Amino acid sequence: MNHVSRRRFLKITGAGAGVAAAAGTLGSLPGLRAAKGPSGIRRVPTFCDLCFWKCNAIATVRDGVLWKVEGNPDDPLSRGRLCPRGTGGVGAHFDADRLRAPLLRASVRGEEKWTEVTWDQALAHVAEKLLKIKAEYGPEAVALFSHGVGGSFLRHSIKAFGSPNSAAPSFAQCRGPRDVGFELTFGEPIGSPERTDIRNARCLVLIGSHLGENMHNTQVQEFADAIGSGASVIVADPRFSVAASKAKHYLPIKPGTDLALLLAWMNVLVREGLYDREYVAAHGFGFEAFAAEIQPFTPEWAWPETGIEPETIRETAREMARYRPATLVHPGRHATWYGDDAQRSRAIALLNALLGSWGRKGGFYQPASMRVPGYPYPPYPKPTRGAVDNPGERYPFASEAITTGIREATITGKPYPVKGWMVYATNLIQALPDERETIKAIQALDLLVVIDVVGSEIAGWADVVLPEATYLERYDELNVELFREPFVALRQPVVEPPADQKPNWWIARELALKLGLEAYYPWKTIEEYLDHRLQGAGMSLAALQQRGVVAAPRPAVYYEEGVVPAFSTPSKKIEFYSVQLRDKGFDPVPRFKRPAAGPAGSFRLLFGRAPVHTFSRTQTNPVLAQAMSENEVWLNADVAERAGLRTGDRVRLRNQDGVVSNPVRLKATQAIRPDCVYMVHGFGHTAKGLRRALGKGASDAQLVTRYATDPLMGGTGMNVNFVTLEREA
C-alpha cells in the first residue's frame, strides 16, 4: 500500500481545507452574513428562485467569487437540503447566455436583431409607448404576464397604471383546474406549497404525478420519508415513472381515463361501505345524490376505459380504505391535461373526502402564515373596464386570471383591445399552448416588453428586452409562506450582477416614476420598503439579513389537533353534490367522457419534468446543462423494435397538424405504454440568444397546437396532441 504523509495531503488540498474550516460554522446562524472566514469565505442567507418553491438557502462566496448554494438548516421547506436545481443555482449567475444590457428591437419582430441602449433610454421608450396606449385605448389595454415572486413589484406598477389585466400561466396552464376542483368541493384551493401531509401518509396515491422527477423539494423529501417508513404507494401513470418504481401497486392506465378510475374507486368505497361514514355524515353535503350518481361506475365498467383490471381497482380501493384517514390521494400540480381537468380534480377531492383525509394527519393539513402587513400604498385607480380575460364570466369558476383569455382578447380586440404586453420571467412561447396563436397576438401589439434573465423565445419577439439581475444579485419581495410551519423569508443580494442587469423592484419603480406614478413608490430603496413591512410584523430587515428566515412555532394543523372543520362552500359542507355546478349547467357529480382518439398509427404526446430543470428557463445554466443538456422522446421498446428504431436514433416528431419538431434522440424503453410517447418539457430552444441550448432536443410545446379548454375555469388541456415519428436521415 502506498501511503502519504499528513503533511503532503494538507499541501495538495490546502485551499480546500481552509475553506472547510470556515464552512464548519454552518450551524451558528446568528452573525452568518458577517461571517468572514480566514480564506475569504462569506455566507449569505437568501431564498432560491430556480423554481416557485422558494426554498431558503445559504450562498457561499469564496474570495469574492460565488461558490455554492446550500439549504438553510432553519428552513421548514428544505430542511437544509436544496434540490438539484437549487444546488445548481450558482450556474444562473455565471450563465454565458445571460442578457447583459437593455435592448431595443432593430428589425422586424422575431428576427432577434437588437440595439443596445441605456436603462434610461429603454425605460423612457417603454413609458412613452405605454402612455400612448393609455391615451388611445385606456390603461386596461396593457397586460402583465408574470411568474413567481419576482413579479410582485411589476404587478404593483401595472395596477397603479390602472390595468386589471395581470395573469400567470401557473393558473390556466398548470394548477388552476386542481385548485378550482378542490375549491368547489372543500371551499379552499390546494395552494402552493401543496398542503399535502406526505410525510405522515400511510398510503399515498399518485395519479400521473411523478414526484422525484418533478422535484418540488419538500414533497420529494417527504415522499422519500414515506417510502422509508413503509407507506403503501399506488401509482397510476401511462409511464413507469420513478415514483411508479417505488409503488406497491403500479396501474398502467390508458392516457386520459383517470376520471373513470377515480369513479370506480369511489364506487367500490361506497358499495363496500369502506368510506369514512362518520366524517361524511358530519361534514358532507349531498352524499346520497352522489352515491346514486356513481352507482353505475363499477370496476367492470372502468376496465375497458382504463385498461385496469377490476380486481386491481378493488384491491387498491381497499388498500386506501385500510389506511384512512392517513391515505393521501395526491392532487398533483400540473393538471391541465384533457379539458375536463377541474372535474377530474374534483373527483380526486371527493375520493379524499370519502377517505376522510382532508384536515387529517397523513392527508391534507391546514396551513398557516405569519401576519406581515402590506406596505401602505395609496388605493389603486379603479379601472373603468373589468378584466379582459374572462368576458361575461364565460368560465364561471375561474378563480384567477386566464393568460390564454388575454391572448384571445389581444387577437380579437374583444371585449376591448389589448395593445401592450409586459412579460416577466415567463417564456410564453413555451408556456402557452399553440405558439402560432401567441405570435398572432404579438403581431397585434403596439408594445411587447420582456423582462428576464436570459433571452428566451418570447424575448426574441419583444420590442424591448430588459435584463434582470438573478436572484443571487437582488432583493425581492418577502416570502410570507403559507405552510405547515409558517415563516417569513428574505431574498438578498449575494454578489453583484456581472453586467448592466437590474433587479425587478428597481425596474418596476423606475418605470412607474417615468409614468408619473411616484405616489405609488413613496419608498426610495428596497431596504426601506422591506424594513417597513418587517417592522410592521415586529421583525427587522437586519434580523432577516442575518438569518434569512424567521419561523413561527408550528400551530395546530389537523382536526385531530383542534383545527375546527370549516368549509367555505355554498352549503358550508364538503360538497359531494354541487348545486352551483348544476345551476351553471355542469355535472354536479363528475362524469367521465372518453377522450378523443388520435389518427391511426399515431401516439399521444405526453410531457413532464426532469429533476434538474425548471420549465424552459434553466437549459442554459452551465451547471444544470451538464446534468442534462437535451431531452429524449420515450417510445415503448416493442413498438420501437417493430418500427426499426433504436435508442439513440435521432427522430423528428410530426403532429396531427403537420408541425414537425427538432431532431431528438429516441429512448426505446419498456417503461411506457405502446400508445403514447413522452418528453421532458423545456427543450428544443429556437432563440438565438440561448446559445448553449439552441437546437438541443425537441420542444413538446411546439407540438401542442391543439388544446381542450376546461369549460369550468378556462384551463388549457394539452395532452390532446398526437405525433408520428420520422427517422432523421
Added chain:
Amino acid sequence: MARLGMVIDTRRCVGCMDCVVACKTENQTPEGMNRDWITYATKGRYPRLSLTIQSERCNHCDEPPCVSCCPTGASHVHDWGRVVLVTKEECIGCKACLASCPYDARYVHPDGYADKCTLCIHRVEQGQDPACVSVCPTRCMHFGDLDDPESEVARLLASRTHHAVLPEAGTRPRIFYLE
C-alpha cells in the same frame, strides 16, 4: 484506523442528480467531467417492471488496482480513512489508473492529471459529510467508518440486504447499496 465508505438506500433514491450537481459545485470539476453519476436499470416487460437507481462514484476499494498500477505513486491510499486519492503534482497523466479501474471512476483533468472522487476529504476532515451526502434531499446516502460497528453505515449493512457494484472485480469496493 477508520475505513470510510458509503451506504446508499436505493429505496429512497429518486435519481434526482443532486449528488452529481453538488459534487460539481463543491469540487469545481471541469465542464463535462463528473466524479459521481447516476445509473438507472430498468428490468422486465411493460407493465411488470423494476427500476434500480444508483448514485455511483469511486468505490475507494480496499484493494485498489489504480494504486498498485500507478508508476509514480500519485495514486495512493490516504493514511486517514483509507480514502483513495491522487496527488496531482506527482501524476504524469499516463492513464494506467483509468484503464485499471473497473468502475470507470476516473477522468483526466484538462490540466493533465487523473482526477476522481475524494470522498470530499477536505470536508470530512472538518467533521462534515461529503457534499453529495449533505445535499441529498431524499436522505438516501450515509457516510462513515465501516469498521466501527456503532457507526450508522455499519448498522445499516448489518440490518439490511445490500450489494456492491461489480464485487467480482475483486477490488473490495466500499460503496454499498441497500435493496
